[in-house]
Amino acid sequence: MNNESLVKDYLREVSENLACSRSKKKYILNGLETLVSDYANEHPDCTMDDIKAEFGEPRTIQNELETKDEYVELAKKAKKRTAVLVAIIVALAIAVALAVWLICTLMFFFGGTFTVSDAHTEFRSTFLPAALNALARLIR
Numbered sequence: 482m483n484n485e486s487l488v489k490d491y492l493r494e495v496s497e498n499l500a501c502s503r504s505k506k507k508y509i510l511n512g513l514e515t516l517v518s519d520y521a522n523e524h525p526d527c528t529m530d531d532i533k534a535e536f537g538e539p540r541t542i543q544n545e546l547e548t549k550d551e552y553v554e555l556a557k558k559a560k561k562r563t564a565v566l567v568a569i570i571v572a573l574a575i576a577v578a579l580a581v582w583l584i585c586t587l588m589f590f591f592g593g594t595f596t597v598s599d600a601h602t603e604f605r606s607t608f609l610p611a612a613l614n615a616l617a618r619l620i621r
Contacts, residue, residue: 484521491517491532494539499546509546 492510499506513536520535521527537545 487529488517488521495542498540498543
């Protein structure tokens with residue numbers, strides 16, 4: 482048996498054992514054909530048993546591909562989970578930053594005093610100068 486017929490026979494057996502869409506089957510068989518043909522050309526005296534030993538039994542290739550597809554699917558799910566986790570962490574960081582800003586604003590606002598007159602409203606803060614004085618004492 483020549484190498485070309487070995488390759489065709491092997492691919493036919495694989496094709497019979499693949500349970501997937503026509504386009505996926507064609508994609509798999511084209512890639513496998515290249516690999517098997519290259520192997521057969523590098524080993525001109527190879528037999529069908531050599532090809533099966535190198536690339537696997539045709540009936541087990543479907544199982545191997547399903548395992549790889551499951552791995553790819555799990556990797557996609559893990560990537561999606563990571564993206565969701567990052568989004569949650571970013572949202573929490575923004576929420577904490579806003580809460581700190583709000584607390585500082587409220588402390589500034591309620592730490593001061595309002596004087597309301599007919600002409601205008603005046604705000605004097607007792608909190609901000611006290612905080613700056615405390616900060617200055619820490620730096621010295």
